[in-house]
Amino acid sequence: ALASLALVVAEDLGAALARHSQLAVTAQAAVQSVAARAHGDLVRMAELLKACFLVGGGLRRTPEGRLRLSLHLISGEDALYLWSLQEDLEAQPASGLLDERIAAWAAEVDLQVSVAWARRQHADGAGDDARDLVRDANSALFARGWAEDSVRAALDFYRHAIAVDPGHALARAQKAIVMALAGNMGLLPGAAARAEALSEAEQALELEPRNSEVLGYAGCALADLGDPRRALPFIQRAVDTNPGNPQAWAALGATQLILGETERGIEQLQRGLRLSPDDYRRPVWYTLLSGALQRLERLDEAASAAEAACRADPRFWPARIVRAGIELERGHRAAALAALREAWHIRPCLSPEELRVWVRKRRFEALLAVWREARPLTPS
Incomplete structure (x- = not known):
């Protein structure tokens, strides 16, 4: 029973990770096939899969009868642990609760991959790929907090990413929400900044009208820029497209608060926090x-x-x-x-x-x- 549950968790976690647009995730069947050939050699396994990172872990029973899950992010080039998580669950977790936890683990792995990739790119002196530049922008805010200098650094990365790839909708959407939030905090004043943020949100939605991450960020930017009623359908579509997207739930809650729907806004914010309890x-x-x-x-x-x-x-x-x-x-x-x-x-x-x-x-x-x-x- 435990082995069967482990297979379900691995499959569902891979599918949840695949919904994060910045990650290319190998299908679980291919992973199992390569694992059998690699005979426990993780570096060889990563080489065969052409994977930069591996996600591993295990399930076991605790003496108290609960389930203990371990999860690890492993470097494919040297098999070093980059991050780990341990969590106890009920002996027979309800399906809905397990789905919620898998979404939370996927969001945390996504963040840790971004941090690890940014460090690797910095060490290698690389950084001309739009996806890498978006990760660098996120890391700038994550590592330094919300202040004028960190906002400027993040925006420089976003602008560079857009210059490298004008069709990179996520870079535009994230840039829009960072500018909107920074403007509301007083870190990025001026009508020109608001106009630039609005333009980026509009272009992101035009480029990727069905991508949950883009819809969540760009929709939230529209709400923070003063148009919550127009933002709401985009954010609702982000949630419908990927119910495991914690940012979309938080954006939905924030928008409902702006519209005066306080109880519903609280409920959606709490759901976003449950889905991604360690989110930056x-x-x-x-x-x-x-x-x-x-x-x-x-x-x-x-x-x-x-x-x-x-x-x-x-x-x-x-x-x-x-x-x-x-x-x-x-x-x-x-x-x-x-x-x-x-x-x-x-x-x-x-x-x-x-x-x-x-x-x-x-x-x-x-x-x-x-x-x-x-x-x-x-x-x-």
Whole structure:
């Protein structure tokens, strides 16, 4: 029974990975055939499959009767472990839960492959392939956090990718959402930047109108650029095309929040987080979730989501602002002050205008007073 389940997990994980447009994934039947010929030699197996990376793992029973899954990303050129995951499941996991976990594992493998590939390209001095440049752009934000310099670096990679391959729809879609989010955060101001983001989103949708990733990113960009009703059908199509796409679910939730559908927005954001619990985009999703829960006066849950956003990325300063606003509403002024001081430490140029983006209107003046107290002393 365990061997049969392992085969199902391997097959479904391969299919889930294949839905990520940046990855070319070998069919599981071919992998099994080559594995038999390679006799455990992973480097030879990768050579025969013409694969840069291998995904391996196993299932076993724990002494408590649960299932323990291990998952590894392995370099094809030297059989070194690049990343590993271990997770315990129920002894007989429900089909729906297993599907959800497989989608989450696929999203995490996709991220880890992007990071590993960017490191390899950097070490080799390569970088003229559009797909590699998109991975470099993602790594710039993942490694350095949201700030003016990291946004500029990511946009340079996206522009280079588009120059290399003007038909690369995902580069345009990701560039659009990064520009839209950065503009809303105050990191990329100006009407010209918004117009460029809108143009890239429109072109991405024209190039790849059926690709889930492109639909999710470009649709979310349209919503963040001020047109959520037009964005909604594109994002819904992204979810319908690939229900395992966590970004599409998060984009759907964020768009529903903009439209005032708070309960539904919370549900979809939570689904995106369940599908990709270790995603590098978690800080943004948790911060949006926290604000939505605060809107419904579910302050304890909102505080937990804000804390999760802070843990997910120690450099994501908007999460500290949202957390400060929630703590102030809960009557915890000292905690609000501490959160704002953390935001100041991460972003010394933090302004009241940036504060206003993340705080409820009726609480802005109260938080502004705490902000003035939190502001570090400067020489006169």
